[in-house]
Amino acid sequence: MTSEELHEQMIAAMKAKDKTRLSIIRQVIGEVKNIEVNERRDATETDVDNMIKRLIKQTNETLEMSIKAANNQERTDTLTEQVKILESLLPEQVTGDALIALIEQTIAELGATSKKDMGRVMGALTKATGGNFDKPMAAKEVGARLI
Structure with missing residues (x-):
């Protein structure tokens, strides 16, 4: 705003x-x-x-x-x-399916494969959304997708 x-x-x-x-x-x-x-x-x-x-x-x-x-x-x-x-x-937060799609896109762009990459993925999500996303849900989803 x-x-x-x-x-x-x-x-x-x-x-x-x-x-x-x-x-x-x-x-x-x-x-x-x-x-x-x-x-x-x-x-x-x-x-x-x-x-x-x-x-x-x-x-x-x-x-x-x-x-x-x-x-x-x-x-x-x-x-x-x-x-x-x-x-x-505040601007509307990215949640649900839109957030999951953004997470998958970010993981693919960064080539993230392990839990060590979680910080980079979360940082990229923060940068892409300006911090306007459901962080606990994103952390859970990113953690589930990285081995």
């Missing part, structure tokens, strides 16, 4: 009067501005995606603690909604 797309999402959230979505998008835009100011460069699409993934991880950790505490259901519901909104901002 680019900075321009984030601004369009923010405007749409304002028009829809969706306060939760607007709050999350503003948080993401603030993080993008931090990247641009601190590193004195424009944030790339990869920067934005990585930052959103980091926010998802942080929100999930907070959500897990809230679930364990089990004393504020409203906060737990809000955090769950925030995670869903953040996930919707």
Whole structure:
């Protein structure tokens, strides 16, 4: 997702009067501005995606603690909604048959035959998809195909 797309999402959230979505998008835009100011460069699409993934991880950790505490259901519901909104901002992950086809193609291209090649295959998958794939499923499938 680019900075321009984030601004369009923010405007749409304002028009829809969706306060939760607007709050999350503003948080993401603030993080993008931090990247641009601190590193004195424009944030790339990869920067934005990585930052959103980091926010998802942080929100999930907070959500897990809230679930364990089990004393504020409203906060737990809000955090769950925030995670869903953040996930919707990321590009769709490669899963299922598309992922299996990509794994087979990558193994063939690299000529991978043994478990020693698993790191190269996973690295190539990450590069090909920009890290947007189901990593546990991919690791299982790659491991099953390499001897």
